[in-house]
Amino acid sequence: MYGMVNMAIEQMVVGKFGEDTWKKIKDKAGVSDVTFITMQSYDDKITYALVRAASEILNIEGAELLEKFGEYWILHTANAGYGDMLKMGGDNLPDFLKNLDMLHFKVGAIMPQLVPPSFEVKDVTAKSLTLLYRSKRDGFVPMVIGLVKGLGLRFNTPCSVTYIKFEEEEFAHCFKVNW
Template sequence: MNRAIQELVVENHGEDTWDIILRKSSVNVDYFISAEPYEDAITFKLAKATSEEIGVSLEQTLVALGEWWVIKTTSKNYPGLMSSGGENLKDFLLNLPNFHNRIMLMYPKLTPPEFKISNITSNSIHLHYFSKREGLQEFVRGLLLGIGKLYNSPIDVDLLQTRLDGSSHEIFKVSW
C-alpha cells in the first residue's frame, strides 16, 4: 500500500510533493518493496501527511488509494489474478472471499482481510469485511469503487455497520 500511495502522489502531484509528504510523515524509507509488509503506522503516517499536503480528508485519501490500488496497481501488476475474479462485477464480488486465498499463496508474509457475502440480490450484495487492521474501511470503500470502475459498472457503497460503532466487523452494501 505504501508504494501505491507514492505512485498515486507522484503521478497526480509530482515528486516534490512526495518528498514533502515523506518529510511531514517522518517516514524514512527511500523505496517501498511491493511484496513486503510494513507496519500500519507507516501507512497511516503517509496517508495523513498526503491528506494534509493535498488538502483533502484522510477518508478521501483512503478512498482514492483504494481506487488506485484496483485500477492502477493490481490491474497493472496482476492482470491474471484480477481477470480470474469473474466476468462481471457481481461474479467478482461473489468470488472475493476466495480471492485473498490466492494472494496468500503468492505472498505468505501478508495478512490479508477476510470477506464474506450475504443478502445477495440481482442488484446488490452485502460484503462483510473482517481484518486485524483497523481504520481501513474507507480504503475498502475505495477498493469496491475501483472494482466497479474496472467492470464499467457504476456502484453505490453504503457502510451499514462498523467497528467504530462497536460491531465485530464492517458490512458494506454494494449496489449496482
C-alpha cells in the first residue's frame, strides 16, 4: 500500500502514545530502517506487520485498532491532508459512500500502483443503507467500519455499522449502516 496509509498509522500512534512507542512498533515489525513516504508504494506485508506489532505492544485487538484507525483517518489525517478531495466526495453520508469509487479512481491517476477497494450502495432509505465492499486484500473489514463511522461524524450523522455475512461473492463484504 502507498506510504500514505502507513504514515497515517504512524501519525495516530505518535499522537496518542508518543515517538518511543512508535519506534518499538517499527522495531517489532522489522521496519526500523524504513522512513515512509506518501507517494511510494510499499509491500502490503509491511502494513500487516505494523498493525500486528501495534496490537501486541499497545495490547489492543487488531480489529479494534483498525476500526480506531479508520475513524482517525477520516477525522484527522484526511481532513488535514486531503481536504479538497474529501469535499469532492459529497456533503452527506449516502452521497459520499456512492462516490467512493470515483474518489479512488481520481487517487489512482496520481498513484499509478494503487489497488483500490470498490464500494456499492444499495437499499437507501432516509435513515439507512446497505454497503458492499469489494477488495483484493484481506483483513480490512474493521477499518471500513471505522472509516464509515468517521464519515458519519464528519457529516453530523453519527451511524452504526453492522457487518452482515455475505456469501454470494467470495471477495465481497456487506454492511448495514444506520443513522
